[in-house]
Amino acid sequence: MxxxxxxxxxxxxxxxxxxxxxxxxxxxxxxxxxxxxxxxxxxxxxxxxxxxxxxxxxxxxxxxxxxxxxxxxxxxxxxxxxxxxxxxxxxxxxxxxxxxxxxxxxxxxxxxxxxxxxxxxxxxxxxxxxxxxxxxxxxxxxxxxxxxxxxxxxxxxxxxxxxxxxxxxxxxxxxxxxxxxxxxPEGDYTVPIGKARVARTGKDLTIVAWGAMLREALKAAEELAAENLGAEVIDLRTLSPMDSDAIVRSVRKTGRLVVVHEAPRTMGLAAEIAARVGEEALTSLLAPVERVTGFDAVMPLGKLEDRYLPDYRRVLAAARRTLAA
Amino acid sequence: MYFDRCDPLKGEPLSILAPDGSLREDLRPNFPDDRAVEFYERMTVMRLADRMAMTMQREGNLGTYAPFYGQEACQASAAFLQPGDWLAPSYRETGALFLRGVPLANLYRYWMGDERGMLMPEGLRNLPIAVVVGAQALHAVGVAWAMKLKGEAGAAAVYFGDGASSQGDVHEAMNFAGVFKTPTVFICQNNQFAISLPRRRQTAAATIAQRAAGYGFPGLLIDGNDIFAVAGAMQEALAEARAGLGPRFIEMLTYRLGPHTTADDPRKYRSDEELAEQKRFDPLARLRVYLENRGLWSRERQDRLEAAGRAEVEAAARAALEAPPPDPADIFSYVYRRPPPYLERQRKELPAEGPPAAARVAAPA
Structure with missing residues (x-):
């Protein structure tokens, strides 16, 4: 190690x-x-x-x-x-x-x-x-x-x-x-492709993220934990073929879903995830699926990129909206 | 010997067998008369096979087809490849693939829209047909590079046209081939048209072959309707590539006597007079004259060849037409090595049968 x-x-x-x-x-x-x-x-x-x-x-x-x-x-x-x-x-x-x-x-x-x-x-x-x-x-x-x-x-x-x-x-x-x-580990090991990872367990809502957005999702989950709200954070890891079964399993438990990505919103992966959850777990949903994403605008240069990229505060706000619904 | 002798900047193609059937003996490659007879026979059957595909299309049994009528000598260059060499075809290489041992029935099935026709016979190093123009040039450089890295003696031949020579991928492929000295033979069949765009509008350069110099390897312009020039150029290019001397480029000057595809009407961009003039340079006619002048060919042999060729081609067409329909579940068979669970679920959504015939929309020609 x-x-x-x-x-x-x-x-x-x-x-x-x-x-x-x-x-x-x-x-x-x-x-x-x-x-x-x-x-x-x-x-x-x-x-x-x-x-x-x-x-x-x-x-x-x-x-x-x-x-x-x-x-x-x-x-x-x-x-x-x-x-x-x-x-x-x-x-x-x-x-x-x-x-x-x-x-x-x-x-x-x-x-x-x-x-x-x-x-x-x-x-x-x-x-x-x-x-x-x-x-x-x-x-x-x-x-x-x-x-x-x-x-x-x-x-x-x-x-x-x-x-x-x-x-x-x-x-x-x-x-x-x-x-x-x-x-x-210094030795040989593999992480399975096509399998999402539950990065943190929780029972009140599900947050799905990947890449650099996982950090923001986990930080938001920590803040929620301080208020006794349990966010289950799923690290998607493989975006295609997507492990939607893992997301559906979690949503069946929590009833609430926030999807976080840096990419623009329209036709982003959050849309596909929301559709799959709608197809397979609609009756488990207690609130509309929330998307926390980049905007449908060109990724700005350095000075404005922090305003474009989702951060834990936007994840938190979305989580609160879905928890209040 | 040919690459050194001919300067592609000059625009004078290597010509050994003239349109009138006379041969420049001083330039003759290692291509004896018995080989010439054999090539004449296979090229004749190739032309019959091409014509059969056109007929099948007109009869509504085959989708869009890209004929190679007039380019039989260029396509015959594939016969100089060894089994261990790679061939990277574009969509017009039906003749080349036929000579490389792909059953004609498979090629017909491919053009009939049956994906099973795309499975190349075991042990034959043919890449699948590339439809995006020029994309296959990079694949040919890649497989040639792999051969070099693995210490295999072999070469990869890539076939493309004058239109493809304007594509970025062909430029990138030639540049990589030059830098990494891969055993790649670039074969540009300059058939004078990219659908409707004439060669002079494709590039301001006098020849396409001269591009090779810009990438640091030799290029050669030949008369692509002259099987002796094709044989000489191809044998030399392959030998030098296999010997580790790096890539070679051959521009084969030819003329597409047929349409771009069955959906094309060439009268919109070329005259009947031009077509009639070009038929004088037919690769088969001049080879036949040559063989007849040497007493190696006769009317009787021609009749026998055509009868046997027609039988071969008709049998292939019948086999293609009588093939059982593909299994619709095949749509999912080759997407991933291990299909994800949702793809398995989608497989179950397949309708049990297709829509009624009356509801089917005709495919765009």
């Missing part, structure tokens, strides 16, 4: 998997000599060489598209896209090609690969460095979308992603890359 932040936990997972599985390779912009702009791949090129930790030319579509070919050819590529905003440049390769390749080849070439992408706001970065476009990808059949919220899950989910045999979009909440530490 070591006390690690998310960056170190991810680095350890990649290091161990590069050592364990000769098919594993890393490719992306500045992932080698530089060790990635967030240092997630720090030291790995030195240790495993330029053929396995590859600095590529600047071309997102090619990073994802050649990763697909590499996977079909028997490698296990971990592609890095430097910021989520640049993923739009690889949209065809990720959504039209990678996601459909198992289907298109009738199961012959189900591409096992991971696309790692720093995700979301909160670090006062330029435009296209702070967005939360996870809903774009959750809408695409065939893609697995994962977002850890803790160092323990970061390592365990990345190892699970690499061994899943599926194409996995691995979203890394950059705001909490170094903001929190966790006991992370």
């Amino acid at each position: 070591a006390n690690l932040n998310i960056v170190s936990a991810l680095n350890q997972a990649l290091d161990q998997e590069l050592a364990r599985d000769p098919r594993v390779m890393i490719l992306g912009e500045d992932v080698g000599r530089e060790g990635g702009v967030f240092r997630v791949t720090d030291g790995l090129q030195k240790k495993y060489g330029e053929e396995r930790v590859v600095d590529t030319p600047l071309a997102e579509s090619a990073i994802v598209g050649t990763a697909l070919g590499l996977a079909v050819g028997g490698m296990l590529p971990v592609a890095e896209i430097q910021f989520e905003g640049f993923l739009a440049l690889a949209m065809d390769q990720l959504c039209n090609q990678v996601a459909r390749y198992r289907w298109r080849s009738r199961g012959r070439y189900g591409p096992a690969l991971v696309v790692r992408v720093p995700w979301g706001g909160g670090i006062h970065a330029p435009e296209h460095h702070s967005d939360s476009p996870e809903a774009w990808f959750v809408h695409v059949p065939g893609l697995v979308v994962v977002m850890p919220a803790t160092p323990y899950d970061a390592k365990g989910l990345l190892l699970a992603a690499l061994r899943s045999g599926e194409p996995v979009l691995f979203c890394e909440p950059k705001r909490i890359y170094r903001a929190l530490k966790d006991e992370v």
